[in-house]
Amino acid sequence: MGWLGLEGRRALVMGAGGLGAACTRALADAGARSAVVDVAEARLKSLRDDPALADAGVRVFPADVTTSEACEEAIAAAAGELGGLDVLVHAVGTNDRRPVVATPDEVWDRIVTLNLSSAFWAGRAAGRLMRAAGRGSMxxxxxxxxxxxxxxxxxxxxxxxxxxxxxxxxxxxxxxDGVTVNAVAPGYTETELTRSYLDKPGMREEMAGLVPAGRLGTPDDVVGAVLFLASQRAAFVTGQVLYVDGGRTLV
Ligand SMILES: NC(=O)c1ccc[n+]([C@@H]2O[C@H](COP(=O)([O-])OP(=O)(O)OC[C@H]3O[C@@H](n4cnc5c(N)ncnc54)[C@H](O)[C@@H]3O)[C@@H](O)[C@H]2O)c1
Structure with a gap:
């Protein structure tokens, strides 16, 4: 058994983007049994085509998690496939950079639904299962x-x-009930979410200049915090927001 004790733990990762895919790979490396959902077939395909993930038995299935019903179904499907649910990693999210006065209702609603409502819906569904089992980490x-x-x-x-x-x-x-709930808070990390913004002339350097560590984050910078919080090593850590930001929030 590894130090984290994640072997055999049943994990659902919601979101197969830059950070969700990195978490899926790290969970597989740590011996967890995982499922991953995403709305984008291309993201799912890249995980499906990864031999290491296939060897680790990672299940990959499509879901659009912007309704309560879809979140309930995704949690139930993962728990059904895996024989229960010990870990939930919620890694879906979107952004749309505009001034407040130029932000239409549609943009507000879309971001609130994906970033916040889906977290509530998925957390509630997973919470019911984990409380009944007497253990779990989100x-x-x-x-x-x-x-x-x-x-x-x-x-x-x-x-x-x-x-x-x-x-x-x-x-x-x-x-x-033995269920921990925590958050990881990255600073700017290179993924599809940030790429077009960071690709603007000079932007990558400007953003890195705001980070005391002197660079932007990578998905691999974030997975250690996620795995720790998902593990039994963090069984007495709950309600925390762990900044993984190279010191960005210190200045
Ligand atoms: N990348 C960063 O700099 C950064 C920094 C801080 C926080 N975060 C947060 O980390 C999380 C993951 O971000 P990322 O960088 O991996 O972004 P990403 O864009 O690479 O991945 C997001 C994933 O969410 C999926 N998704 C979008 N809508 C969906 C839907 N309706 N149903 C199911 N899946 C859907 C996308 O297909 C994509 O695979 C987000 O909550 C984001 O806000 C990211």
Whole structure:
């Protein structure tokens, strides 16, 4: 048994993007039995085509998690496939950078639904199962935007601030049932979510200049925190937001 004790733990990763895929690979390396869902077939295909993940028995299936019913179904399907659910990693999210006065309702609603409502729906469904089993760990993706007032991030920042509070309330309600609920809050990390923004002339250097560590994050920088919080080593850690940001929130 490895130090984290994740062998055989049954994990659902929601989101096969840059961070979700990295978490899926790290969970497989740690010996967890995982399923992963995403709305984008291309993202799922890249995981399906990965021989290491196939060897680890990672199940991959499509789901659009923007309704309560879809989240309930995804949790139930994963628990059915895996024979229960010990770990939930919620790694879906989106952003749309605009000034507040240029943000239409459709953009606000879309970001709130995916970033925050899906976390509530998935957490509630997983919480029911984990409480009944008397154990479980959930890890959600917050962001440095939950704390910093970045311009042109109103819906995104609001959802991440809301997520931090959602995590704390779920953690408090379920602590006595052996269920931990935490969040990892990355700074700018190179994935599809940030690529077009960082590709603007000079932007990558400007953003890296704001980070005391002097560089942007990579998905591999984030997975250690996720695996720790998902593991029994963190059984007494709950309701926390762990910043993985090279010191970005210190300045
Ligand atoms: N990359 C960063 O710099 C960064 C920083 C802080 C926080 N985060 C957070 O980390 C999480 C993961 O971000 P990422 O960088 O991996 O982004 P990403 O864009 O690479 O991945 C997001 C994934 O969500 C999936 N998705 C979108 N809509 C969906 C839907 N309706 N149903 C199911 N899946 C859907 C996308 O297909 C994609 O695979 C997000 O919550 C994000 O806000 C990212």
């Amino acid at each position: 890890v959600f993706f917050s962001s440095v935007s939950s704390r910093l007032a970045h311009k042109h991030h109103a819906p995104y920042a609001a959802t991440k601030g809301g997520l931090d509070q959602l995590v704390k309330v779920m953690a408090r309600e379920w602590a006595a």
